[in-house]
């Protein structure tokens with residue numbers, strides 16, 4: 001077999017995690033996340049069915065520095081910089097001598113802000129009735145002059161259930177995560193966060209995300225930390241200038257915490273990117289880009305900026 005063929009050989013199973021914590025007996029028993037016990041069982045399942053690899057092994061292979069790659073390779077990825085990752089995830093990984101990648105967005109960590117997406121998760125976890133929430137959102141939109149025609153069109157377009165959520169919840173998430181103008185989304189999210197969760201965003205941010213020191217602690221423990229941008233925007237909805245700023249500011253943070261900014265890994269917020277993003281990553285010596293498309297990934301060097309990930313829910317827990 002020729003070397004070029006050998007290099008495009010192989011595939012990778014990547015697993016994506018978000019919240020990993022004790023959920024049932026917590027203040028937010030309805031939070032959509034992975035129970036700590038399920039996480040431990042899943043690590044045991046993965047380690048007996050796959051070879052869990054490190055980011056360095058993957059980067060080495062796709063950049064052609066290393067020729068060996070395990071057949072059943074599996075990579076673990078943890079998005080969004082939650083305290084869960086230092087509290088629950090890290091000790092279990094260390095116990096099993098496993099490696100993993102972590103992708104914290106910078107702004108919540110450095111400025112104690114709360115990402116709208118997380119605000120929405122905790123509003124949903126605190127609301128007992130999705131219809132009430134749906135109506136609250138419509139009320140806020142009517143107050144701001146949105147017409148019934150616009151509301152009905154938006155409902156028809158967005159209120160479609162998926163494999164995790166009913167139609168009303170999907171509508172709520174889509175409107176507040178992407179559809180409405182950015183300032184308006186933040187304004188309405190803040191009002192509803194106050195109504196349903198009842199804590200200040202700053203206080204809540206400190207509880208939810210790791211500190212810079214905790215991220216350094218991950219790195220010192222042998223874990224990989226990569227870019228998840230600064231503000232956690234949908235990169236396909238902002239122009240290339242903003243995209244580059246988002247990436248540059250996150251690389252600055254990676255330098256600060258002491259991780260490499262040559263042959264690094266990008267994790268697109270919401271899995272969203274476009275051709276501009278890929279062009280920027282090429283220029284910045286990025287090695288790999290992770291999407292949220294579900295499936296195994298080819299290790300073809302032409303496709304390393306569009307690598308798939310499974311969700312933790314795709315495996316036994």
Ligand SMILES: [Zn+2]
Pocket residue numbers: 079080228232268269270
């Ligand atoms: Zn994210």
